[in-house]
Amino acid sequence: MLRLRQICLVARELAPTVATLSDVFGLATCFHDPAVGVYGLENALLPVGTNFLEVVAPTREGTAAGRYLERRSGDGGYMVILQCDDVEARRARMGDLGVRIANPLNYGDFTGIQLHPSDTGGAMLETDQNEGSLAPDGPWHPAGGDWHDAVRMDRTTAMVGAELQSPDPTALADRWGRILDRPVVVGISGARQIVLDNATLGFVEVRDGRGEGLGGVDLEAADRGAILSAAKARGLTVNDDTVDVCGTRFRLL
Secondary structure: OEEEEEEEEEOOOHHHHHHHHHHHHOOOOOEOOHHHHHHOEEEEEEEEOOEEEEEEEEOOOOOHHHHHHHHOOOOEEEEEEEEEOOHHHHHHHHHHHOOOEEEEEEOOOEEEEEEOHHHHOOOEEEEEEEOOOOOOOOOOHHHOOOHHHHOOOOOEEEEEEEEEEEOOHHHHHHHHHHHHOOOEEEOOOOOEEEEOOOOEEEEEEOOOOOOOEEEEEEEEEOOHHHHHHHHHHOOOOEEOOEEEEOOEEEEEO
């Protein structure tokens, strides 16, 4: 099992970014994780169906997130976080591939591996295992124990994809395919893709001048009109069915 469970964005300021995401996509905050404080961050998690959109922001100088903001010239996509059913097997696979684990995670019922971005390319990539039910709406430690109460489905029902951009998307897709042990396929658009159990990771060329990184997120919309109206009211960039928030292209499906 390999499932998209969480996308993390990085912003210079947390509160206004969360307010925009909530207002445009009809989402609510379920949890602020105190554990990120050790990294000099504050955060908020917002359920999108059974997945989560996280925003982190630096609270001090000299953080990895702050350096990422500088490198990519502002707010944007930061991490792709997957759920698996055997993190130890994946940990062993990283050793075989020579991929460094930048941060091993262990919170008792929740263990994971955060991989070194120099070895993955594209974005921070993390794979985690949570004890308990493996159902799509099962427990997820980073979101707290009461996240179901914050689920809002009136406008947005699911997060079903992420888009990684690179000067060489074919090479990046092949690298992620080896790391995740999933085949790379060619989608209808001609872009390379890796199909997860509940989502698709797409790999495209850089077109925004911001370099390699997590450039987009695909959302299933229940009320596309309300989302686009709210985005326009806030003065956000809207192109057809794509809304730019926090330096990230949110495509409505």
